[in-house]
Amino acid sequence: MGNILQQIFNCPYQGKTRSFFLESKMLELLACKLEQIQNSREKGCCRPAPLKPGDRERVHHAAKLLEQQMENPPELASLAKAVGLNRSKFHVCFCQEFGQSPLEYLRDIRLCQAKKLLEQGRFNVAEAAYMVGYSSPGYFTRLFQKRYLSLPSELTRDI
Numbered sequence: 001m002g003n004i005l006q007q008i009f010n011c012p013y014q015g016k017t018r019s020f021f022l023e024s025k026m027l028e029l030l031a032c033k034l035e036q037i038q039n040s041r042e043k044g045c046c047r048p049a050p051l052k053p054g055d056r057e058r059v060h061h062a063a064k065l066l067e068q069q070m071e072n073p074p075e076l077a078s079l080a081k082a083v084g085l086n087r088s089k090f091h092v093c094f095c096q097e098f099g100q101s102p103l104e105y106l107r108d109i110r111l112c113q114a115k116k117l118l119e120q121g122r123f124n125v126a127e128a129a130y131m132v133g134y135s136s137p138g139y140f141t142r143l144f145q146k147r148y149l150s151l152p153s154e155l156t157r158d159i
Contacts, residue, residue, distance in 0.1 A: 117131060
């Protein structure tokens with residue numbers, strides 16, 4: 001990277017050629033930095049420390065609460081307090097344990113449950129959406145389509 005910086009500081013060009021040269025060197029510098037980051041991650045340098053067992057239990061308890069109360073979930077601050085963590089630490093620990101935020105987790109469990117309801121063939125799209133906590137069937141449909149790459153109504157047609 002030092003060599004690239006030296007070339008940037010000693011650029012012999014003028015005008016548009018200088019602009020193109022500097023832009024290409026900046027991209028080269030960015031590529032080198034990204035490669036360094038990737039290499040350090042592969043070696044484990046950037047991995048966060050594992051969760052403490054108590055914190056792991058707390059976030060798993062929070063996940064169960066979200067599953068049990070998906071149709072009317074608690075606010076994140078209340079959920080964090082219920083499991084004995086402050087909001088910031090709760091969010092970090094949850095993301096570290098589950099690889100997604102609490103809201104993403106909630107969305108996924110809602111969509112999964114709605115899919116099961118639709119596959120049973122006993123509920124239409126709006127009913128399934130309301131049952132898992134969505135107040136807008138249209139919004140639910142957009143999320144469902146983004147997640148499963150098909151419309152929820154296609155599940156009800158197939159049954």
